[in-house]
Amino acid sequence: MNKNFLLSLFLVIILVACGQDTDQNINSETNDENSTEAETTESHTSDEEGEESTEDEDKSEPEETTDSNTSNSDEQNNHNAPLSGLQVHYINVGQADATLFEYADQDDSYTILFDTGDWRSNDVVNYLASQDVSYLDLIVVSHPDADHIGQLAEVVNTYGAGEVWMSGNESSSQTFQRAVEAVISSEADFHEPRTGEQFEIGPMEIDVLYPKTISGKTNEESVSLKFTYGEVEFLFTGDADQNAESNMLSSGLDLDVDILQLGHHGSNTSSSPAFIDATNPSVAIYSAGVDSQYGHPHEEVVSLIQNAGIDLYGTDAHGTIVITTDGNNYDIMTNKDGTISPESTGQADNSGSGDDEETQENKTAEEDDSSNCVDINTATLEEIQEIIHFGPSRAQDLIDQRPYNSVDDLRNISGIGPSRLADIKEEGIACTGG
Structure with missing residues (x-):
């Protein structure tokens, strides 16, 4: 009688111990699965959304899918958000x-x-x-x-x-x-x-x-x-x-x-x-x-x-x-009402253009067909030599003394006196600006 009781008690203890081991193994597997799901969610959502998913371990799989779709929707809404002016x-x-x-x-x-x-x-x-x-x-x-x-x-x-x-x-x-x-x-x-x-x-x-x-x-x-x-x-x-x-x-x-x-x-x-x-x-x-x-x-x-x-x-x-x-x-x-046509570019105030009175006076002498204009502020060494009285050495002097307000400033170049300056202006291909 006592032997049977002891044997039954021994079997109960073994079964209880086995049951605890089984529960522990299931919990371990469940935690591993939740951990994997949380890491996957973080890779597709913001850090804040990933933390929320990890803390809420009772969410079912459909709910996690809904969260992912919401995140994508938020990103799309941010991309399409109205711009400031x-x-x-x-x-x-x-x-x-x-x-x-x-x-x-x-x-x-x-x-x-x-x-x-x-x-x-x-x-x-x-x-x-x-x-x-x-x-x-x-x-x-x-x-x-x-x-x-x-x-x-x-x-x-x-x-x-x-x-x-x-x-x-x-x-x-x-x-x-x-x-x-x-x-x-x-x-x-x-x-x-x-x-x-x-x-x-x-x-x-x-x-x-x-x-x-x-x-x-x-x-x-x-x-x-x-x-x-x-x-x-x-x-x-x-x-x-x-x-x-x-x-x-x-x-x-x-x-x-x-x-x-x-x-x-x-x-x-x-x-x-x-x-x-x-x-x-x-x-x-x-x-x-x-x-x-x-x-x-x-x-x-x-x-x-x-x-x-x-x-x-x-x-x-x-x-x-x-x-x-x-x-x-x-x-x-x-800030102005104007009209543009092939015959006229309209009339407007020229204040702020930076042209002084001397430049304005000399514009008439400098104007010519733009295709023949040699801009003395930007022309290359070779292009400058197209201007009368300018060889390689004098063309380099012109480049070294840039920029110029007007063609009249060429008189500051060695060898360009009043007579040669008059020739240059009469030829009409030297210009400034543009």
Whole structure:
């Protein structure tokens, strides 16, 4: 009797012990499975969502799937969240170029400046002050001509910059040298953008369309960028010519935009019909001085744009042009009412263009067919020798003393006296600006 009781008790103890081992093994396997599920969830959700999934061990598998779908939906909603307003200011800087971008993303604000106006003025510096700009995230200089890089030194010294982009082509002008020195002293990051590169500055996307390489052709190899803000796209090509436009067309990159700034101030050296067709803008804008000595914008370009049904604006006729967009729709505001036609580029105030009285007086003598003009501020050594009385040595002296306010400044070059200066002006191919 006692033996049977002891045997039964012994069997009960063994069975209970076996049952505990079995429970422990199941709990261990369950914990391993939950751990694996939690790690998988973290790899597809934010850190915060992963922690919540780990703490809530009683969620069934369908509930975890729902959480994952919710996370994907949140990411999609954030991507499609309404953008803050962007303002693009095509600043009235006379026969030069400067465009300011201003926008924000939640608590962060951004400013980008594309080209910096003419070296003979401080209108860009003053305009930035009027817009309460305190810092520039990015400055892009399309090429080293003095009407595009003109106020870079003053802008950098006044406002600072996070990064500066240039084509990599150089100039011997004092304006270019001062600009480079200012950028180096500012310790801003420096970059030479090339075809195919892509960047994001907050919600702004930037695609580099040109140049792919450089060879010293400053105008042709202008930095050309496509700015995308939501669904609205802007294109800037500096002074890139039709050959450069052809290279962009053959690159395979998407050139379709809403707003196009016409190349080279509306010159017929740019804006080929094929390029205008490929970019397919709704709005075209050019920057030029009133009664431009180069005839900008050229009649054939104006006619091409108007015949294509594209809205045309110019700083000579409309003053500063401001485009405001939420990334879907855009509005255009101007500070002048003007008309543009092949016969006239309109009448507007030329204040801020940087031309002094002497330059204005000499414009008549310097005006000529732009195809024959040799710009003494940007021409190469070989091009300068096309001017009467200029051989290789004197052409180098001309380059070393740049920039010039007018053709009359050539009298400061050794060997150019009143008689030779009169010959140069009578020949009529030497000019400044553009």
